[in-house]
Structures are given as C-alpha cells and as structure tokens.
Amino acid sequence: MSMLHLVNKSPYENNNVSTASSIMKGDDVMLLIEDAVYAAVKDGKASAMLEGRKVSVLGPDLAARGIAEDKLASDVDVIDYAGFVDLVESNDKVQSWL
Amino acid sequence: MSDTKKFLYINRRAPYGTIYAWESLEVVLIGAAFEQDVSLAFMDDGVYQLMKGQDTTGIGMKNFSPTYSALGDYEITKIYVEKESLEERGLTLDDLQHLVWEDEDEDWAEKDSIRLVSRAELGDVMAEQDVLFNF
Amino acid sequence: MKLTIQVNEGPYQHQSADSAYFFAKAALEKGHEIFRIFFYHDGVNNGTRLTTPPQDDRNIVDRWTQLAQEHDIDMVVCVAAAQRRGIVDEGEAERNGKDATNIAPGFRISGLGQLIEGGIQSDRLVVFGD
Numbered sequence A: 001m002s003m004l005h006l007v008n009k010s011p012y013e014n015n016n017v018s019t020a021s022s023i024m025k026g027d028d029v030m031l032l033i034e035d036a037v038y039a040a041v042k043d044g045k046a047s048a049m050l051e052g053r054k055v056s057v058l059g060p061d062l063a064a065r066g067i068a069e070d071k072l073a074s075d076v077d078v079i080d081y082a083g084f085v086d087l088v089e090s091n092d093k094v095q096s097w098l
Numbered sequence B: 001m002s003d004t005k006k007f008l009y010i011n012r013r014a015p016y017g018t019i020y021a022w023e024s025l026e027v028v029l030i031g032a033a034f035e036q037d038v039s040l041a042f043m044d045d046g047v048y049q050l051m052k053g054q055d056t057t058g059i060g061m062k063n064f065s066p067t068y069s070a071l072g073d074y075e076i077t078k079i080y081v082e083k084e085s086l087e088e089r090g091l092t093l094d095d096l097q098h099l100v101w102e103d104e105d106e107d108w109a110e111k112d113s114i115r116l117v118s119r120a121e122l123g124d125v126m127a128e129q130d131v132l133f134n135f
Numbered sequence C: 001m002k003l004t005i006q007v008n009e010g011p012y013q014h015q016s017a018d019s020a021y022f023f024a025k026a027a028l029e030k031g032h033e034i035f036r037i038f039f040y041h042d043g044v045n046n047g048t049r050l051t052t053p054p055q056d057d058r059n060i061v062d063r064w065t066q067l068a069q070e071h072d073i074d075m076v077v078c079v080a081a082a083q084r085r086g087i088v089d090e091g092e093a094e095r096n097g098k099d100a101t102n103i104a105p106g107f108r109i110s111g112l113g114q115l116i117e118g119g120i121q122s123d124r125l126v127v128f129g130d
Helices: A016-023 A034-040 A045-050 A059-064 A081-090 B020-034 B044-050 B083-088 B119-127 C016-029 C041-047 C060-071 C079-085 C090-096 C113-121
Strands: A003-007 A029-032 A054-058 A077-079 A093-097 B006-011 B037-042 B079-082 B100-103 B109-112 B114-117 B131-134 C002-007 C033-039 C075-078 C107-110 C124-128
Touching: A003 A016, A016 A029, A016 A034, A016 A045, A016 A093, A016 B119, A029 A034, A029 A081, A034 A045, A034 A054, A034 A059, A054 A059, A054 A081, A059 A077, A077 A081, A081 C016, A081 C124, A093 B131, A093 C124, B006 B020, B006 B044, B006 B119, B020 B037, B020 C079, B020 C113, B037 B044, B037 B119, B044 B079, B044 B083, B079 B083, B079 B119, B083 B114, B114 B119, B131 C113, B131 C124, C002 C016, C002 C041, C002 C113, C016 C033, C016 C041, C016 C060, C016 C124, C033 C041, C033 C060, C033 C113, C041 C060, C041 C075, C041 C079, C041 C107, C060 C107, C075 C079, C075 C113, C079 C090, C079 C107
Parallel strands: A003 A029, A003 A093, A029 A054, A054 A077, B006 B037, B006 B131, B037 B079, B079 B114, C002 C033, C002 C124, C033 C075, C075 C107
Antiparallel strands: B100 B109
C-alpha cells in the first residue's frame, strides 16, 4: 500500500514540499508538478528534503521553467504526463498537497 | 454496504482569508448522506478553523464555525487534529471548540470527536483511507 | 482505472486547469476511463462560454468542451460554487431570476453529491488546485 503525494507549489513559497516529505513513508512517491519542480534543483535548499525519498518530477513543467535536467538532484526521476498517469495507477491513492 | 469507502477530508487552510474552509465543510455535509466511513483531519493552518469565539461581524462574512459542532449529528465522530500544527501556532486543544457526538449504543453518551494525533500518526490515518479530499 | 478529477481553480489564474487537462488527456490516451471531472471553488469558472483569450494563447474552455465531446466525459460544475461565482445554465437562470446564461457546451451544473459519487465509484480521485 503506497500513496502518491502530489505537490504543486514552490518550496520557497510555502511548506508543502516539507510537509509532504515529512509525512510520506515507505514506498510512497512524491510527484513534483507546476511550481514545485523547483524543489528538485540540486543546489537549492529544498532538495535536501527530498533525500532518501522516491521523487519524480514532471518534465514539461521543468522545461517550461528553463530547468535543465543536469541541474536536478541525482535521484529524481523525470517523467511526462503518461508517467504521471502510471504513478496514479501504481499507487493506491493520491494526496494533493494544495 | 459493499460500496463503503473510507473518506478523509483534509483541511489545511485558515478560515475566512479564503473560501476553501467553508466550501470543504459543504462537501462534508452533503457527503454525510452517502453513508461512507468519514473522517476529518485538520493540520497546518486548518487547525485555525476549529478555534472558539469566532466573531465575523466586523468583516461582514457569515460565521460558519457553529457548523463544526453539528458534525456529530451527521455521524462524523473522527476528527483528527495534528499536534505539531497546534504547537507551531501556539495553540492547545483548549483554544478549539469542544466537539462531541452522541453514541446511541451507549444511551446517547456524549463522546469527544477530536482526536489529537502526531504528524506520524496522521500519516498512518491517511494511509488507511480509500479517498483523500483536499481543497 | 476509473478516474474522477477535481479542478479547484479557474482558467489562466492558476496552472491547475492546464495540469488537470493534460493529465486527463494522457489518461484517456492510455485507455483509462474518466468517470467525471468535477469543478469546484473557482474551478467553476472553467465552465463559462464567454471567455475570449488572446489568439496566440490556448483556449482553456474550448479545450475542455472538445475533450468532453470527443470522449463523452461528464464534466460537472458544482451548483453552490457556480451560484456564488455566476456560472449559469437555463435551469439556474429560471430558478434564480437571472437574465442570461453562460455555461459552456459540455459542462453541466449539478450538486456536490456528484463529487462524492465520483469518490465512491472511481478507483482514484485526483485533485488539482492551488
């Protein structure tokens, strides 16, 4: 049993990335979309919150914001909307941290 | 009922500054008719929704806080309040409404609806649910 | 997988409506079923047919209409939220004494029970918002 944690706001705007990363457990996955993709930039303070967790990030949102994949923290998985759908399917439920 | 699912309504925003708190409560009230296994969670700024003594006359908005005390009548008996969120905000359970429900199996004895939980415990509660509502 | 999608924000103001749309499209392309798309809070504003976005920008409302018509998707705008924000169909106009309607094709106005039902009947509820 695992949960998909959907986060869409920048970690520098509010605490949602932090809250999600502190509550997620075991096999849970975090998916960063929209402005939350900034959390995955490796030299940013927020990327430390992602360590040790399964994190995916939406490629189209990265590209829109001019974030090249080589700027990302190493363990982050870049996916597309099809991958997003797969994550919803492979996890039991979705928690949207709005 | 084979269709019964565990529903958790998660409240993370303060009342009045935005409409999410009120419109989420509207979902809870309508949802009660569907007889699912319902719980509510209040965390982050959501804990402010339950504060006692709200007086909205000066801001011209409807004070909807009395609605929380009616939740027991809608058979909502599990209201999780996250400890860390209260502490961070300098609040205790005493600052919140005392929410109760009446147990018809125990001669209508009044019982507390609010369950104070840690973030980790709330995570466990979330993991047990079928459907998570966020607003 | 049977999905219910909830959209909490209006078009253009937030990216939620766009994210929800691309997610819905990808789900359909993978052969999943969308039980319902439910528009709540300012999300009801996705259902007005009166928008005129710039020519060189996406037309969010039309995009929803097309998606709904191509795939026969039930797109519901919450009645309480719609009344507050002025999204009106024929029935609402008559009931509430309004002199116009503005609901876009492919959308219907209905109660919060539709969202609850979506939660009950679907395998997954995915919420897009602020």
